[in-house]
Amino acid sequence: MKAGRIIRELRDRSRPEPFGTESERSIVISIYYPIEAEPVSESARTIGYADLFAPAADKALRTLSGMGVDPDHLKQMESGIIPDASPKRTLARLPVMLYSPAYGVVKDMYNYNILQLVNDGFIVVAVGSTHESIFTVFPDGRFLPQANEVSSIRNDDFAKWNELLNARTADLRFVLNELERLNRIEESACSCELQSLFDMSRIGVVGHSLGGAAAVAVLRNDPRIRCAVLMDPSFHLIPELDGGPITKPVLLMRQQLISRDELQGRMSAELLEPFITGYEKLASSLSGLRSIVSIPGTGHMSFCDVPLHFNEADAETNHAAINRTMSVFMSALYGQD
Secondary structure, three states, X not given: OOEEEEEEEEEEOOOOOOOOOOOOEEEEEEEXXXXXXXXXXXOOOOEEHHHHHOOOHHHHHHHHHOOOOOHHHHHHOEEEEEXXXXXXXXXXXXXXXXXXXXXXXXXXXOHHHHHHHHHOOOEEEEEOOOOOOOEEEOOOOOEEEOOHHHXXXXXXXXXXXXXXXXXXXXXXXXXXXXXXXXXXXXXXXXXXXXXXXXXXXXXXXXXXXXHHHHHHHHHHHOOOEEEEEEEOOOHHHXXXXXXXXXOOOEEEEEOOOOOHHHHEOOEOHHHHHHHHHXXXXXXXXXXXXXXXXXXXXXXXXXXXXHHHHOOOOOHHHHHHHHHHHHHHHHHHHHOOO
């Protein structure tokens, strides 16, 4: 599988940076999209996985190395991504999936799943979280590590976690506004001709962990979001579900261990009860097309690329199961159109 990718820095001048000193919020997005099956240009070749973090790949690899990742292993991994490739043009505009990562996880660290979504005919817009991700790489090469105040948050500091959640939710809504603008800009302003490619009437959101809680928030409150895929979301952080049932389609994928007894001792006592209660409230609120699935063999981080970084033996098997589950659900949903 292959996909094109462009990177854009967006600036929300209506908000100051909540976790830094900047006067406005900067958000870096990666836009992934289908391309022609056989690129003809010599320069249109896929990049290695480590180059997903260009133009600051060396700094990114040093950061990951400090976390125990073998940089040589990452350099050997393939990505399937062709930067700035011309998109595949079809008669119909393509549905869009916003992608909201887990706490600390870089937006491009869902390569296995993003490629599948693109192969299934979606445009994927991965939304970075500046100062919260372990690092942020800007298109001009700036490299910003995770803020100290963010990296030191206690698990039970719900006020601070809600600050992160609110920032994520505002980021997603701002990106939606910007996609509408990108869809209208002149061709000369967009090197890979993305204008008029997005079907803004068919927008969904994928969220993992903290990103899953943010996905629920925008699903509830933004009429432009028509469906959600939640990957082991942070149930204890999901906003109060007092606005009636969720009638929009939802796929909820959970790790293998899901019950109170299974999570006892694996999750702090301060989080366990709010986590279980949050799941029960969310599950009971889903009244539209819905599927709740526990993926055998998975853990919380199985839904991102991190297990691949550490060359875990079951990573590819777990990713294949996640991809199959999502593809079946999205096919059932869009088959109704």
